[in-house]
Amino acid sequence: MIHSIRHRTIYSYGSTVLLSHHLAHLTPRLAPGQQVLQSRIDITPRPRRLVPGTDHFGNHTLYFQIDEPHTRLVVEAQARVRLEPEDGGGLFPSPDWWLVAETAAAEPDLAEMLMPSPHVPLERVARDYARPSFTPGKPLLDGVRDLSRRIHTDFTFDPTATSIATPLDQVMKHRRGVCQDFAHLMLACLRSLGLPARYVSGYLETLPPPGKPKLQGADASHAWVGVYSPGLGWLDVDPTNDLFPAERHVTLAWGRDFSDVSPLKGVIHGGGSQTVEVGVDVATNNDG
Numbered sequence: 001m002i003h004s005i006r007h008r009t010i011y012s013y014g015s016t017v018l019l020s021h022h023l024a025h026l027t028p029r030l031a032p033g034q035q036v037l038q039s040r041i042d043i044t045p046r047p048r049r050l051v052p053g054t055d056h057f058g059n060h061t062l063y064f065q066i067d068e069p070h071t072r073l074v075v076e077a078q079a080r081v082r083l084e085p086e087d088g089g090g091l092f093p094s095p096d097w098w099l100v101a102e103t104a105a106a107e108p109d110l111a112e113m114l115m116p117s118p119h120v121p122l123e124r125v126a127r128d129y130a131r132p133s134f135t136p137g138k139p140l141l142d143g144v145r146d147l148s149r150r151i152h153t154d155f156t157f158d159p160t161a162t163s164i165a166t167p168l169d170q171v172m173k174h175r176r177g178v179c180q181d182f183a184h185l186m187l188a189c190l191r192s193l194g195l196p197a198r199y200v201s202g203y204l205e206t207l208p209p210p211g212k213p214k215l216q217g218a219d220a221s222h223a224w225v226g227v228y229s230p231g232l233g234w235l236d237v238d239p240t241n242d243l244f245p246a247e248r249h250v251t252l253a254w255g256r257d258f259s260d261v262s263p264l265k266g267v268i269h270g271g272g273s274q275t276v277e278v279g280v281d282v283a284t285n286n287d288g
Helices: 097-104 108-113 124-133 140-154 168-174 179-192
Strands: 002-024 034-044 049-054 060-066 070-083 197-204 220-229 233-237 249-255 264-270 274-285
Touching: 002 197, 034 060, 097 140, 097 220, 124 140, 124 168, 124 179, 140 179, 140 220, 140 233, 168 179, 179 197, 179 220, 197 274, 220 249, 220 274
Parallel strands: none
Antiparallel strands: 002 060, 002 070, 002 264, 002 274, 034 070, 049 060, 197 220, 197 249, 220 233
16 A cells, blocks of 8 residues: 655744754654655755754654745655555564563663653653553553553543643643644553553544545644564554554654654744644555
8 A cells, every 4th residue: 555645834934034943854764564665855945954864763854954034934745655564463462561561671772762751751640540451461462452442532632632742641630632642641651661662653544434525634643652562573553543553554753752753843043923834645546
C-alpha cells in the first residue's frame, strides 16, 4: 500500500519578521514495514540557508534560515511512502512484563525511554493508573493491550480541552485531550513501571463515513506509542484509537515525547502576534 502525504503549515504574522530560524521534522523516516519512495519540502519565502540532517534518534531534520523580511511563512512537505505492515504485536507471544522491566533496567540503549522527559513526568498517579493492566505474571503485550483499551474508554477525545503545554496531571484529572495527550499518558504509565516506551509521530489516514466523499484536509498529524519487548523489538500501539498500527499509520519520527519531534519549531525576530493554519492530506494508491 502506498500513501501520498501533503502537510501544509502557514504562519501569518501581525508584523514583519526580519529573521527566522526553524527546525522541521517533516520527512518520514525509514521504519520497519515502511519505505520512503519520495519526499520534498517547499518553503516560502525561500530560505537563505538549508541544512538537512538527522537528529539523536535518527530522524530526518531540516534546519532553515530566512533573512528576507516577511509577514507569512508557508512550509509544505510532500512524501510518498510504501507500507508493508507486519502484524502489530497482536499475535506474537511476549514475556511477562516484569521480566521486560528487569531486563530493560540493565540495557544502556533503553535508558532514555525509561526516564522522565519534558512532557512525560513519572508521577505516582500514572503508575497507579497503569497497575490494574499489569498484574503479576501478565504478558507484556496483554498488559499493553489492556492499558490502551482503558485509555480509549476512560478518556474523551476533545481538541478544545488541551494544548501542548497542558500538564499531564490536568489531562488525567479532566479525562479529556487529543492524541498527543493520550500518547504522553501511556508513556508515563509504561515508564513508571520500568517499561521502555517511545513517542511516535506521524500520520493516520482517516476514512469518511459510508457514502460520503473524503474531505481535503481531513487527515491530521497523529501520535502513538512504541513499547520495547526483548526478542520482538519495538511494537507500536495507538491508544487514541485502541489498535496496533498497521496499514494506515505513516511514521514520521520518534523520540522521548513531542518536544523531540515537533513537526516545525523556530525562533523569529519580529512578527508580533501570529496565527497558524495546518492541513494534512493522506491519499492511498494500492496500485503502486
